[in-house]
Amino acid sequence: MSRDLTRPAARAAGFTLIELLIVMIIVSVLAGIAIPVLLNQRGKAVDTDLKGDVRNVAAMLENQYAGTQQYAAASQSGRTVTVGTEDLTVSAGTTVTVTPLADATTAAGTWAAAAGFCVTASNPRGKSPGGVKFNSLAGGLTALACP
Numbered sequence: 001m002s003r004d005l006t007r008p009a010a011r012a013a014g015f016t017l018i019e020l021l022i023v024m025i026i027v028s029v030l031a032g033i034a035i036p037v038l039l040n041q042r043g044k045a046v047d048t049d050l051k052g053d054v055r056n057v058a059a060m061l062e063n064q065y066a067g068t069q070q071y072a073a074a075s076q077s078g079r080t081v082t083v084g085t086e087d088l089t090v091s092a093g094t095t096v097t098v099t100p101l102a103d104a105t106t107a108a109g110t111w112a113a114a115a116g117f118c119v120t121a122s123n124p125r126g127k128s129p130g131g132v133k134f135n136s137l138a139g140g141l142t143a144l145a146c147p
Helices: 017-068
Strands: 074-077 080-083 086-089 095-103 116-122 132-135 140-142
Touching (some): 017 074, 017 080, 017 086, 017 116, 017 132, 017 140
Antiparallel strands (some): 095 116, 116 132, 132 140
């Protein structure tokens, strides 16, 4: 039997090494773009939780003020923030501090003399460098540092 040398040989089924390498390079580039974007979204989600936490603490302080006409001190034990008789569970790793305010930029000496309050919440997993702040006398969420 003789082979016809003028006809090309039938190509074997499958992918060549070059085709597989090109696909691997494309997948690697896409993963290199997607992974940092996804990791950044986790930090933004923590910041959104912080905003919710400071709004909830602010609502608790306003509820206390509505009943007694005086703001109450807030304390945190673990994940629980207590204002008066109300408790709130904040996100894991979140630290909340509440400062009494005489005006929008000045801390009051005592809670009895407070005209408002500033709530700061921070979490090491968040993207906000100084945490999230809520100043009741400056209109709510603010970039200003609490005094």
